[in-house]
Amino acid sequence: MKLWEFTGHELLEKLAHQEITQEEILGALDKRREEVEPKVKAFLRFEKTPGPENLSGPGGFQGLPIAVKDNICIKNRPVTCASRILEGFHPPYDATVIQKLKAAGFSIYGQTNMDEFAFGSSCENSSYFPTRNPWNLECVPGGSSGGSAAAVACGEAIWALGSDTGGSIRQPASFCGVVGLKPTYGRVSRYGLIAFASSLDQIGPFARDIEDCSLLLKVIAGYDPKDSTSANLSVPDFLLSLGKDIKGIKIGVPKEYFSLSADRALEGIAQEVKQALEEAIEQLKKLGAKVQEVSLPHTEYAVSVYYILATAEASSNLARFDGVQYGLRTEAVDNLTEMYKRTRQAGFGSEAKRRIMLGTYCLSHGYYEAYYLRALKVRALIANDFADVFKDFDCLITPTSPTPAFKLGEKIQNPLAMYLSDIYTISINLAGLPAISIPCGFSSGGLPIGMQIIAGSFDEEMLFRVAHCYEDSTSWHKMRPKI
C-alpha cells in the first residue's frame, strides 16, 4: 500500500510509532499530486509543500496537510470562490476554521476548485476549469465542493474542508466515494466563509473514513463569538461514538425519497442507487438496527423553497462585489452605474447571474409575499416534518443523490435538471440538521454510490455511531480509484 492511500489516523499512528516521517508523507502526497492533478484538476491554487516550520504544530496533527475549498478565507492568500470577480483579493484575516486548523497543527495546503460561489452541483460552473471525477475522468466530481471531494478521493489530500448549502459537501462526497459531513447549522463557525446563503451554509469535513471525519469535525466545531448564528454548545468527543453497536437504534426510511420519479420531471432514482441503498438497509438491520418506513410529507416542495430562499440571500450577499473596494473593477467607465454594471457583467459567470436575478426577483416589491415569505413558511413545515420524525427515530437513511456521477456537459445546459440532483440533500439544510454521506456501493460503471444518514439537531454523535458501525462491516471506504 502506498502512503497516500492511508487515512489520516493511520498516518498519525505510524508517525507516533516512528515508522515513517512527516517528510515521507509530504513527499508521497507531492508525488501523487504530480501524477494525478493534471488529469483531475482539483486545485485552483497550490501552496508549495509546507516547510519544516509548519510540521511541529502544537495540536497533534503534526503538520499533516489539509485542502480547503476556495470560499474559505486564509490570511494573505488569494481567495476567489472560483469567480473572476474576486481576482486580486487577499483577505486580511483567517476564517475561524482556519485558525482552528492552524492551532491543531494542520498545514493549510492547496485551495480547491468549486462551482462559482458554490452555485452548482458539478464543479462545471468554476470560472477557471472543471474538475474531473477520479473514478472516471469523463464524469463530474459533483459540486459545489467538487475539488475538495476529488482531492481526497484520489489521494492528493488526506483531508479537506468544503461548504454545504444544499448538498455541496454530501453530493460530491457520494460522487467521489468519500465521507462528507454537513454539520448542524450553528455547529461550525461561518466566520470567514464567503457566504452563498447565510441561513443554510455550513462548513464541513471531507475524509476517507468516519474516524478521520470525526477527528476533523472535532477540530473545526464549536462556539464562535464572531458568528452570531453559531451555537453556544460544547463539542462532544466524537471518537467516543465510534465502535459502538447499533442494536435497537431506530432508523427511518423516508418513503418520499424513494418514489419521487412518478410525478416529477425527473428521471427519478436510478435503479442501481435504489438497489445499493436497499442492500445497505439490510446490512444495518443485520447489525441490529430497527428500520421502518417514515413520511416527510413536504419533501416535494424542498427544491422550490430552496431555490427561492437561497437565491434571495445570495442576491444580497453578492451585492458587495461591486468593484468599489476589492476584486475586479472594469476601468474606463463614465459613471458609477456603469462601473457597477460592467464590473459585475465581467466578473460573474452565467449561473451566478441567473441566481442573482432570480433572488432579486423573489425579493422585489409585489413578489416578496408570493415567493420569499411563502417559501419561508414552507421551510418551517419541512423542518417540522423532521422534528416529528425525530421524536420516534434516531436517524434517517436516504440516498445522497438520485444518480451516481453524471458526465461533464450532461446537465450544464439544463439548470433545472442540475438543481434536481440535490433533491435528497436540500431539505436537510432547510431544516438545519446534520447529515453525512458515506460510500455504500458502486454502479455497474464503477462509479461510487453514497448513502446519506440524517440525525436530529446537534446529534452528530448518532451519525458517527451508525456510519462507523456500517463502515466497520463493509469495505466500500477502502476502495481507491485507479488513476
Add this chain to the structure above:
Amino acid sequence: MEYEAVIGLEVHAQLKTRSKAFCGCMAEFGAPANSLTCPVCLGFPGSLPVLNEKALEYGLRAALALHCSVQSFSKFDRKNYFYPDLPKNYQISQYDLPLALGGFLEIEVSGAKKRIGIIRAHLEEDAGKLIHEEGHSLVDYNRAGVPLLEIVSAPEIYSPEQAYEYLASLKAILKYLEVCDCDMEKGSLRCDANVSLRKPGAKELGIKAELKNMNSFKAVRDALNYELKRQKEVLESGGSIRQETRLWDEVSGKTQAMRSKEEAMDYRYFPEPDLPPFVLSDEEIETIREGLPELPQALKQRFISQYELNSYDAGILTSEKALAEFFEACVGLYPRAKAICNWISGPLSYEFNSRNTRIESLKLKPEMLVRLIKLVEQGVLSNLAAKALLSEMLNSGRPADELIKEKDLTQVSDTKALDELLDKVIADNPGSVMDYNSGKANALMFLVGQAMRLSKGKANPKLVQEALRRRLNNA
C-alpha cells in the same frame, strides 16, 4: 383658502456607543479617513456582524423614555441598495419587527402642552461618507457601522414651530439619556420631514413631499416654512402636489425636487440571516426602565415646585442634565436656590457659551461657585470682581480664596483709597462732571464705570456711586 399643515419627522440619532453596532471598531468623529475600520464594517467577504449590546441598550433607553412599547421579539432586516458608501450594498436595519412601537413626545408651544405620537423606533447601521474631488470620489468608512436609532413621529405636527419644538424636546431627552450627542452639524442627529397640506377638518392626508438635507433645527423650520408656502401656491393656482423627495438648499433657501415616487427605490427588505432575532424579557426591559434618569420635563416641574423657581429659570437649568446636576449640587451646599440659579444662568452660562464648551468640561466644582457667591454676599467681592474671578477660576481650576489672596482682589471700601480714586475720576472727566451738574443723570453711571475701570473692578460699585453722588451734589 386656508390649509392645515401636516408634518411627520424621521430622526436618525447616532448612538454614542464606544464601538460600532456590529464590530469592535471605535465609533469616533474626526479620525483620519478609514482608520476606524475592520473586515466587518468594510463588509469584506466572509465577515459577519455581531450586535453591540450597548447599542441595543441605548436604543431601549431612548424608546422607553419616549413612552414606546418595547417589543419582546424583534429582528434585523437587510435594506438592499447600491451605493459606494454602503460597503455591503445593504444596510442592516429593522423593517417589520422594530425594537419599539407606539410612544409619544410632549412639547410646549406658546405655553400649551401637546403630545406628538411616535410611530416606531428601530436600530440600524450608518453608512460611510463620500468625498467628491475633481474627477473622482473617495470613500471614508469610519462612520460605516456606527449605530443609529431611527425615530419616526406620527403625522401629528401641525406647524414648523411645533417641528422645531419636537426636535428640541427630543434632543433634550436623548442628551439626558446620554445616548446621543445630538449635534446636527456634525451629523450625530439627522432629520427628514414629510410634509403635506389638507383642508381644515379633513381626515385624509394630502399628498406629501419628503424633505431632506436639513443640517440644523433652524434649517428644518426654514425648509418646512418654504415648502408649505410652495405647496400652498401650487394648490391655489389649481395645481396638484407631486409625491416626491425634495432637497433643502440652505443657500437659496428653497427646496428642489430630487426624485419622484416612481423613481423611489425598491429596497427588497428581508430578514438578516446573519443575526438571530432577539428576544427581550419583561425583566430586562424593566431593568432598563428603572435605570432611566429623571427626564427634563419632570425635572423642570420639580425645580419649579421644590426650589420656587419660575418656569423660565427652571427651563434653563434643566436644558442640560449636567447643568441641572451642578445646580442641585450647589443648592445642596448652600440652599439659596434663586441666587445660585442667577449665577448659573447668568455669568456661568456666559462663560461656557463664550468658550463654546459645556459645563462638565469646565474645571468648576459646586463648592467653588458657592464660595464665590458667599464672598459677594458678604461684601468681600464686588459683583464685577466676582465675575472676573469666575473666569480665572474656570481657567485655572483654583478656588476663589486662593486667587483673591494672590491678586489682592478684596473690595476697595476703605474711604481713603476711595477718595483718591474719586479725585482722579473727577479730575480726568470734567465734561461728564459738567453733564451731571447740568442735570444729565446718566453721566453719573459713566463716572462710576470709570472708577470701576481704574480700580480694576476692585471698588465696591455701590459705595462708589454713593460717594460720587455725595461729592458732586456737595460741590
